[in-house]
Amino acid sequence: MADFDAQRVAKGLRAFAQSRLSVGLCHALNNGGNVAKKMCEICGEKPATVPDRERMGRLINRVCSSCHALRLAGDMKRILELHEKRRQANGA
Ligand SMILES: [Zn+2]
Numbered sequence: 075m076a077d078f079d080a081q082r083v084a085k086g087l088r089a090f091a092q093s094r095l096s097v098g099l100c101h102a103l104n105n106g107g108n109v110a111k112k113m114c115e116i117c118g119e120k121p122a123t124v125p126d127r128e129r130m131g132r133l134i135n136r137v138c139s140s141c142h143a144l145r146l147a148g149d150m151k152r153i154l155e156l157h158e159k160r161r162q163a164n165g166a
Pocket residue numbers: 114115116117118119120137138139140141142
């Protein structure tokens with residue numbers, strides 16, 4: 075009987091660990107419990123982990139790492155485009 079209960083509890087715990095609720099709970103606990111976790115200002119889905127570099131002075135985490143990475147990728151694209159334009163201008 076005790077074995078049966080233990081199995082049921084273990085199964086329940088596994089299901090809970092895999093659920094989205096436990097993920098949210100972990101975020102809340104990591105954040106001190108009662109403080110609302112600041113979400114990314116760009117996607118609003120992930121917790122903000124890096125400050126918005128465009129708001130200097132107050133380094134508050136505003137964007138999540140994936141949006142930050144996307145931004146960096148956008149920078150790279152701009153730089154490459156600029157580089158290409160300069161190369162063409164010099165060649166002409
Ligand atoms: Zn984001």
